[in-house]
Amino acid sequence: MQGRYGAYGADRLTRFLLIVWLVLFVVTSFLRVRGLQLLPLLILVYMYFRLMSRNIPARYKENETYLRMTAGVRTRLNGLKRKRVTGDNAYHIYTCPNCSQKIRIPSGKGRIMVHCPRCSNEFLKVS
Numbered sequence: 001m002q003g004r005y006g007a008y009g010a011d012r013l014t015r016f017l018l019i020v021w022l023v024l025f026v027v028t029s030f031l032r033v034r035g036l037q038l039l040p041l042l043i044l045v046y047m048y049f050r051l052m053s054r055n056i057p058a059r060y061k062e063n064e065t066y067l068r069m070t071a072g073v074r075t076r077l078n079g080l081k082r083k084r085v086t087g088d089n090a091y092h093i094y095t096c097p098n099c100s101q102k103i104r105i106p107s108g109k110g111r112i113m114v115h116c117p118r119c120s121n122e123f124l125k126v127s
């Protein structure tokens, strides 16, 4: 593997191709359409060709092109993932008008009476 592109580990494009290959492999084995079954094989050959390639700058450029082309989609996907994990929109933070205590309220509840845990003050808010 010395001097081959694959010696440096799988890049993003390789990992993406692997997923595409897996999906196509499953789909085409279900559909059983002749010719279509060549598709996963072509991807496998291309993947193997890239990993075995000695033209490292060219492969590197391919990966860069792939990253650039998918940058928008990947940022959006990452944004969605982050939102799910931390729940960006799941809570509203309100400040108690009496004692300035910050209170976290689940969003989407409509008009609710917020009860301050520090000073027991109650105030109406729309979440």
Ligand SMILES: [Zn+2]
Binding pocket: 096, 097, 098, 099, 100, 101, 116, 117, 118, 119, 120, 121
């Ligand atoms: Zn308070």
